[in-house]
Amino acid sequence: xxxxxxxxxxxxxxxxxxxxxxxxxxxxxxxxxxxxxxxxxxxxxxxxxxxxxxxxxxxxxxxxxxxxxxxxxxxxxxxxxxxxxxxxxxxxxxxxxxxxxxxxxxxxxxxxxxxxxxxxxxxxxxxxxxxxxxxxxxxxxxxxxxxxxxxxxxxxxxxxxxxxxxxxxxxxxxxxxxxxxxxxxxxxxxxxxxxxxxxxxxxxxxxxxxxxxxxxxxxxxxxxxxxxxxxxxxxxxxxxxxxxxxxxxxxxxxxxxxxxxxxxxxxxxxxxxxxxxxxxxxxxxxxxxxxxxxxxxxxxxxxxxxxxxxxxxxxxxxxxxxxxxxxxxxxxxxxxxxxxxxxx
Amino acid sequence: xxxxxxxxxxxxxxxxxxxxxxxxxxxxxxxxxxxxxxxxxxxxxxxxxxxxxxxxxxxxxxxxxxxxxxxxxxxxxxxxxxxxxxxxxxxxxxxxxxxxxxxxxxxxxxxxxxxxxxxxxxxxxxxxxxxxxxxxxxxxxxxxxxxxxxxxxxxxxxxxxxxxxxxxxxxxxxxxxxxxxxxxxxxxxxxxxxxxxxxxxxxxxxxxxxxxxxxxxxxxxxxxxxxxxxxxxxxxxxxxxxxxxxxxxxxxxxxxxxxxxxxxxxxxxxxxxxxxxxxxxxxxxxxxxxxxxxxxxxxxxxxxxxxxxxxxxxxxxxxxx
Amino acid sequence: xxxxxxxxxxxxxxxxxxxxxxxxxxxxxxxxxxxxxxxxxxxxxxxxxxxxxxxxxxxxxxxxxxxxxxxxxxxxxxxxxxxxxxxxxxxxxxxxxxxxxxxxxxxxxxxxxxxxxxxxxxxxxxxxxxxxxxxxxxxxxxxxxxxxxxxxxxxxxxxxxxxxxxxxxxxxxxxxxxxxxxxxxxxxxxxxxxxxxxxxxxxxxxxxxxxxxxxxxxxxxxxxxxxxxxxxxxxxxxxxxxxxxxxxxxxxxxxxxxxxxxxxxxxxxxxxxxxxxxxxxxxxxxxxxxxxxxxxxxxxxxxxxxxxxxxxxxxxxxxxxxxxxxxxxxx
Numbered sequence: 001x002x003x004x005x006x007x008x009x010x011x012x013x014x015x016x017x018x019x020x021x022x023x024x025x026x027x028x029x030x031x032x033x034x035x036x037x038x039x040x041x042x043x044x045x046x047x048x049x050x051x052x053x054x055x056x057x058x059x060x061x062x063x064x065x066x067x068x069x070x071x072x073x074x075x076x077x078x079x080x081x082x083x084x085x086x087x088x089x090x091x092x093x094x095x096x097x098x099x100x101x102x103x104x105x106x107x108x109x110x111x112x113x114x115x116x117x118x119x120x121x122x123x124x125x126x127x128x129x130x131x132x133x134x135x136x137x138x139x140x141x142x143x144x145x146x147x148x149x150x151x152x153x154x155x156x157x158x159x160x161x162x163x164x165x166x167x168x169x170x171x172x173x174x175x176x177x178x179x180x181x182x183x184x185x186x187x188x189x190x191x192x193x194x195x196x197x198x199x200x201x202x203x204x205x206x207x208x209x210x211x212x213x214x215x216x217x218x219x220x221x222x223x224x225x226x227x228x229x230x231x232x233x234x235x236x237x238x239x240x241x242x243x244x245x246x247x248x249x250x251x252x253x254x255x256x257x258x259x260x261x262x263x264x265x266x267x268x269x270x271x272x273x274x275x276x277x278x279x280x281x282x283x284x285x286x287x288x289x290x291x292x293x294x295x296x297x298x299x300x301x302x303x304x305x306x307x308x309x310x311x312x313x314x315x316x317x318x319x320x321x322x323x324x325x326x327x328x329x330x331x332x333x334x335x336x337x338x339x340x341x342x343x344x
Numbered sequence: 345x346x347x348x349x350x351x352x353x354x355x356x357x358x359x360x361x362x363x364x365x366x367x368x369x370x371x372x373x374x375x376x377x378x379x380x381x382x383x384x385x386x387x388x389x390x391x392x393x394x395x396x397x398x399x400x401x402x403x404x405x406x407x408x409x410x411x412x413x414x415x416x417x418x419x420x421x422x423x424x425x426x427x428x429x430x431x432x433x434x435x436x437x438x439x440x441x442x443x444x445x446x447x448x449x450x451x452x453x454x455x456x457x458x459x460x461x462x463x464x465x466x467x468x469x470x471x472x473x474x475x476x477x478x479x480x481x482x483x484x485x486x487x488x489x490x491x492x493x494x495x496x497x498x499x500x501x502x503x504x505x506x507x508x509x510x511x512x513x514x515x516x517x518x519x520x521x522x523x524x525x526x527x528x529x530x531x532x533x534x535x536x537x538x539x540x541x542x543x544x545x546x547x548x549x550x551x552x553x554x555x556x557x558x559x560x561x562x563x564x565x566x567x568x569x570x571x572x573x574x575x576x577x578x579x580x581x582x583x584x585x586x587x588x589x590x591x592x593x594x595x596x597x598x599x600x601x602x603x604x605x606x607x608x609x610x611x612x613x614x615x616x617x618x619x620x621x622x623x624x625x626x627x628x629x630x631x632x633x634x635x636x637x638x639x640x641x642x643x644x645x646x647x648x649x650x651x652x653x654x655x656x657x658x659x660x661x662x663x664x665x
Numbered sequence: 666x667x668x669x670x671x672x673x674x675x676x677x678x679x680x681x682x683x684x685x686x687x688x689x690x691x692x693x694x695x696x697x698x699x700x701x702x703x704x705x706x707x708x709x710x711x712x713x714x715x716x717x718x719x720x721x722x723x724x725x726x727x728x729x730x731x732x733x734x735x736x737x738x739x740x741x742x743x744x745x746x747x748x749x750x751x752x753x754x755x756x757x758x759x760x761x762x763x764x765x766x767x768x769x770x771x772x773x774x775x776x777x778x779x780x781x782x783x784x785x786x787x788x789x790x791x792x793x794x795x796x797x798x799x800x801x802x803x804x805x806x807x808x809x810x811x812x813x814x815x816x817x818x819x820x821x822x823x824x825x826x827x828x829x830x831x832x833x834x835x836x837x838x839x840x841x842x843x844x845x846x847x848x849x850x851x852x853x854x855x856x857x858x859x860x861x862x863x864x865x866x867x868x869x870x871x872x873x874x875x876x877x878x879x880x881x882x883x884x885x886x887x888x889x890x891x892x893x894x895x896x897x898x899x900x901x902x903x904x905x906x907x908x909x910x911x912x913x914x915x916x917x918x919x920x921x922x923x924x925x926x927x928x929x930x931x932x933x934x935x936x937x938x939x940x941x942x943x944x945x946x947x948x949x950x951x952x953x954x955x956x957x958x959x960x961x962x963x964x965x966x967x968x969x970x971x972x973x974x975x976x977x978x979x980x981x982x983x984x985x986x987x988x989x990x991x992x993x994x995x996x
């Protein structure tokens with residue numbers, strides 16, 4: 001899949017070059033005794049250097065699994081059944097344990113939702129930085145602490161906080177520490193899995209601002225996974241919408257906001273009440289996300305889709321029987337929907 | 345939404361599987377579906393049937409004195425052989441099952457009733473009641489069970505089964521009360537208990553109608569645990585010679601075999617058969633316990649599936665962080 | 666006119682260790698009233714005390730000071746009075762996975778309130794339960810009623826929780842962040858349900874951290890910070906023209922989906938510490954407008970615009986203090 005890059009108005013376009021990361025037809029399965037669940041089902045996605053890609057979807061749609069698969073931190077019973085995850089053309093799925101350990105954090109790092117779980121509660125912040133750095137490169141303890149101090153100041157925390165234990169920091173500060181740790185080895189890609197979901201709006205805003213500034217200054221790429229589409233529309237260059245294990249729409253943020261083509265995306269957009277303008281009754285999306293162990297036939301969104309009207313029409317037959325594939329409807333704007341294919 | 349759905353996607357607070365404890369409807373069915381507890385139920389069920397039909401299959405009075413038939417190896421006439429007194433070991437073992445099972449079950453029942461009532465009461469009431477119950481459990485927890493039983497058995501004139509049951513229950517309930525109190529404490533602050541309060545439920549109904557049904561698996565586990573510990577302790581005391589020598593039980597058969605140095609004379613059967621009966625019963629109960637743990641804790645269920653049934657029996661359970 | 670009134674409500678919790686005893690002022694002198702057929706939003710960040718207010722109204726806590734008046738009367742402590750109150754004032758919890766008993770069917774959850782308060786005879790319970798399920802949009806009711814909570818999705822569970830609250834035909838419903846744990850696509854359904862139920866004359870208190878959803882459902886809004894109400898008024902008016910700098914900060918922080926991430930203005934400072942608060946405004950360390958008096962005196966809730974009040978020496982000065990504030994130089 002080739003992806004045209006796009007930008008927000010008024011910003012320099014990231015230079016189009018070979019993607020940092022390419023995910024090709026990735027399938028991740030959870031196997032249990034009785035059944036196999038495909039949490040990620042044939043997903044392809046590319047991330048260019050210095051690009052912020054948002055990945056939005058509801059709980060259980062496979063977005064975190066996709067993030068974990070890219071980071072290669074899936075735990076059994078989850079496993080990659082097929083597909084490739086290419087980092088600068090090298091397939092991560094084939095790496096050995098030791099190669100993977102070297103690759104992780106140095107090339108791709110991750111920020112988890114729960115900062116409290118990601119930090120070791122009995123170690124000082126400085127020790128956690130030092131341990132992490134020294135497991136990847138030869139660096140004296142002094143230098144490591146010095147760099148840790150710089151990193152903390154980068155995310156707006158006083159250097160003296162290095163001596164603190166995680167529980168002595170507020171939730172927002174812990175999440176900033178995690179972000180600083182993710183940036184410590186200057187990776188080319190940072191995966192952020194709901195990094196602000198557990199935080200208050202004001203703190204969330206501060207952290208997003210910081211991520212954006214850091215990303216501009218240092219040029220790393222970000223895969224930002226969240227359920228909050230409105231947040232991505234502000235933060236990301238490009239947004240991918242995931243539903244029931246599949247990517248149903250990918251588009252530059254502005255295009256997605258103004259011209260969402262997939263009914264699911266449109267439904268998500270109309271699920272956020274606006275803070276300004278007239279208050280109109282919103283419709284949301286009827287029903288609830290499907291059970292991935294037994295996904296609906298055809299288009300997985302068809303049972304909830306307002307444009308799927310039962311009847312003996314060719315369109316309806318396609319909707320319930322045929323899986324739509326991603327097609328480009330505008331430069332960089334891909335949609336997997338029968339309506340779009342039929343030109344409706 | 346099914347309990348088996350992978351839950352990595354969901355935030356911990358919304359993980360349905362982790363929050364769902366064993367429910368009453370259908371939990372015997374779940375136990376039967378679990379391979380471990382099914383095996384356990386079969387073993388224990390076999391012993392119960394043996395105990396029930398014991399008078400019909402015991403060929404003679406089990407303490408009969410018959411020197412002509414003494415020290416016989418197992419044969420068609422004496423399936424499990426005879427003791428040095430010439431008594432039939434098969435009859436001793438099948439009749440002994442009655443004592444072991446009744447004693448274990450009654451001690452388990454008594455200890456569980458004590459532990460549940462006091463534990464849940466303490467957790468829900470809090471304050472002085474909780475302090476008092478806590479103190480009491482702590483006192484009972486530091487009493488060493490076996491030495492106490494040795495002393496009591498040595499002093500009491502009637503070392504009847506009733507006494508044993510009461511003493512065993514009294515020394516074993518405290519451990520369970522602790523666990524049950526802990527679980528009740530965590531349930532007490534769950535939203536559904538507060539919701540019941542907002543709905544106007546009385547304290548009595550909240551404790552017995554809302555909290556208790558969520559503890560069934562834990563309570564059943566407490567019962568099984570006390571059951572087999574009592575059974576082992578009782579057999580152990582008898583083996584040490586602190587039992588009632590006139591009665592028939594597995595421990596007594598072992599005691600006589602030991603006293604009369606059966607092994608020195610190459611007689612394996614007076615040890616093997618009562619020992620095997622003990623092993624089968626305790627293994628069965630342990631398997632049931634493991635099964636209860638598994639069906640009420642979905643995390644263990646997954647663990648087992650990954651590691652295979654046999655390995656999960658042998659290796660200690662690694663609790664996922 | 667008001668069905669439920671809260672006057673000077675305060676709740677303190679013990680905090681700190683053995684050596685350093687401290688008091689957490691979770692709720693500090695909160696007053697407001699709820700009117701039938703209106704939704705009042707109670708907004709604030711976590712730790713602001715908004716959930717404690719909800720639980721105080723639901724009588725899950727006893728207030729340290731102040732009172733809750735229902736129909737103009739203080740509610741008695743006897744069980745009969747408490748029961749009567751519970752049949753009129755209901756609470757919906759945040760977590761639909763925790764607020765339903767996993768060992769009980771949906772039917773149990775709806776039938777118990779009916780039985781406790783004698784609202785339906787044994788024979789009518791079944792029909793009434795199904796009627797309630799239909800009210801909250803759960804169909805077919807007969808099938809849903811026999812399910813266990815784990816067999817339902819998050820949105821369905823929250824609807825059951827709402828049905829349970831409605832079972833007693835309450836006049837007041839306190840909803841404590843009812844949508845924050847639900848998927849985005851089903852949140853609107855719950856909000857619409859609240860808007861529809863409002864038409865039945867129920868007075869709602871909608872506790873939330875989400876201003877956009879508050880604007881969508883509510884008529885009035887109270888903004889809480891560190892245990893105090895810092896601003897209140899009609900929701901449109903407050904969100905269009907906030908008086909308190911904290912309300913402004915909250916509004917600016919909401920992602921509105923229009924791109925750009927406009928930087929928010931704030932001073933760095935510790936958030937909302939209501940443990941042994943010093944005199945003065947609690948927002949002072951984070952406030953871009955702070956002046957000298959803000960550290961000395963706690964501002965009062967002053968009605969600076971018709972219907973809109975705020976606790977701020979700068980934007981909503983008390984009439985009597987106007988001169989001495991202007992006399993102070995900015996800090």
